[in-house]
Each structure stands twice: as structure tokens, then as C-alpha cells.
Amino acid sequence: MDLVIEMKNINKIYKMGNSEYKALSDVNLNIKKGEFVSIVGPSGAGKSTLMNIIGCLDVATSGRYILDGEDTDCSDNKLSEIRNRKIGFIFQNYNLLPKMNVLENVELPLIYQGLSNKEMKEKALKSLERVGLTSHIKHKPSELSGGQKQRVAIARALATGPELLLADEPTGALDSKTGKEVIEMLKELNREGNTIVLITHDREIAQQAKRIITVKDGYIESDELNLEYSKVI
Ligand SMILES: Nc1ncnc2c1ncn2[C@@H]1O[C@H](COP(=O)(O)OP(=O)(O)O)[C@@H](O)[C@H]1O
Ligand SMILES: [Mg+2]
Numbered sequence: 001m002d003l004v005i006e007m008k009n010i011n012k013i014y015k016m017g018n019s020e021y022k023a024l025s026d027v028n029l030n031i032k033k034g035e036f037v038s039i040v041g042p043s044g045a046g047k048s049t050l051m052n053i054i055g056c057l058d059v060a061t062s063g064r065y066i067l068d069g070e071d072t073d074c075s076d077n078k079l080s081e082i083r084n085r086k087i088g089f090i091f092q093n094y095n096l097l098p099k100m101n102v103l104e105n106v107e108l109p110l111i112y113q114g115l116s117n118k119e120m121k122e123k124a125l126k127s128l129e130r131v132g133l134t135s136h137i138k139h140k141p142s143e144l145s146g147g148q149k150q151r152v153a154i155a156r157a158l159a160t161g162p163e164l165l166l167a168d169e170p171t172g173a174l175d176s177k178t179g180k181e182v183i184e185m186l187k188e189l190n191r192e193g194n195t196i197v198l199i200t201h202d203r204e205i206a207q208q209a210k211r212i213i214t215v216k217d218g219y220i221e222s223d224e225l226n227l228e229y230s231k232v233i
Helices: 047-054 076-086 102-113 117-130 146-158 176-191
Strands: 003-016 019-032 036-040 062-067 087-091 164-168 195-200 211-216 219-225
Touching (some): 076 102, 087 146, 102 146
Parallel strands (some): 164 195
Antiparallel strands (some): 003 019
């Protein structure tokens, strides 16, 4: 089976006191291994809600979500375990721990994997090599540029060898040149076989992916292949 994401009739209802708000309506979404998909839509469309469910950070109110063959309708502990094993996160604000150096930040997701210190360091270094940052392993995040911080975050996301890279507005805090470099790196990682879901409000960024899904008012408005993809890489 080569589906990484399989969503069937996903609904998400937020309850606030006596009122309810339906943030996702009957979302059906299949994403195969090796795809590079962007999810785009205006503010309030439901992108963060969808990303939280895809990333196992939140659960749907109803519907079925199978991640890489595993049903996410399970206990909180099991869901955290699935999240840690299967997903690498890349956030707009990097989410690096300021007191830890670059190497320690990248080792962080490996801590839960029961590896020896030596194995952990080897994996983290390999990942840092992948993003071209082995010369900065002792630096603290505050000593890095925005682009370098995002590369550390990408290395951290790659460290566990996840099934899915989930990037939430990864260029949102970067200038346009650095943002382009980050997108180029995602394209390269996709060419190497990584499955990538990129969430953005920026249509220009979204158009860098092979497949573009537009969300609006909590539903999928369109889902199209990017015929320009091979031309833009
Ligand atoms: N925790 C919450 N409680 C109530 N409403 C929420 C909550 N989170 C999001 N919403 C609402 O759901 C809708 C979709 O939000 P969100 O998924 O954050 O959209 P986007 O990321 O596309 O801007 C918005 O109308 C928002 O106000
Ligand atoms: Mg959002």
C-alpha cells in the first residue's frame, strides 16, 4: 500500500460554550508516497485545523484518518508515538530550543527512539550534513540566520527518517531569496523520495509543489496537478 495519508469524511467541529463552529466539512484526501503537495487557502479556511489533524496534533470530530497504514483513532499515547515515528515537522518559527546547540536540537526527536548516544549523534550529523550545516553544530539558534535556523529545523525533521515531512508556512518568516532556497531544498528532498505536505496562504509558494489543494471555508475547493512543475524546478 503506498498511501501515506488517507482521510475519509473528516469533520472538525470546535465547540465554544453553546455555539459550534464547523472548521472542516467532509474532507476526503489521499496522498501517496513520494508526492509533493501544497495546501493553500486564505486565512480562516481551515489550513491549520487540517494540518493539526494530518500531524496528529489534534483529532477529527468524525471521519477516518489512516496515516501510513495506521489508524489514528487510538489513545493519546499511541498517537504521540505515531506522530514521533512518522512525521517530521517544519514550522514557520523554526521551534528550535534556544538553550540547546544545533546538534542537540537535531538529536531531540531521536531521544524517544531508544538509541545509544553514539547512534543518536551519528543520525543527527548525517541529517545536518544533508542540509549543509555540519560546520555549525556547536552554534546556538540565536547565532544563526533565519535560513540557517530553518535548515536546522529541516535536519531535525529528517533525523528520524519520517514517512511524511509536514511544513507549515516554512518560508513565512524568511526574506524571499532565503524562502526560495528553503523551497528548493524541499524540492530536492522530494526528488530523493520524501513525501512532503506544504501548508501556506501564499499561492506563489503553493505553486512550487507538484499538486495543489485549495481549501476554502473548511472544504476542498480544488485539487489539481501542477503542470508547470517540471518547468519550475
Ligand atoms: N480552537 C478553536 N476554537 C474555535 N474555533 C477555532 C479554533 N481554531 C480555529 N477555529 C476557527 O476555525 C476556522 C479555521 O481556522 P484555521 O484552521 O486556523 O484556519 P487557517 O489556518 O486556514 O487560517 C476559523 O474560522 C477559526 O476561527
Ligand atoms: Mg493557520
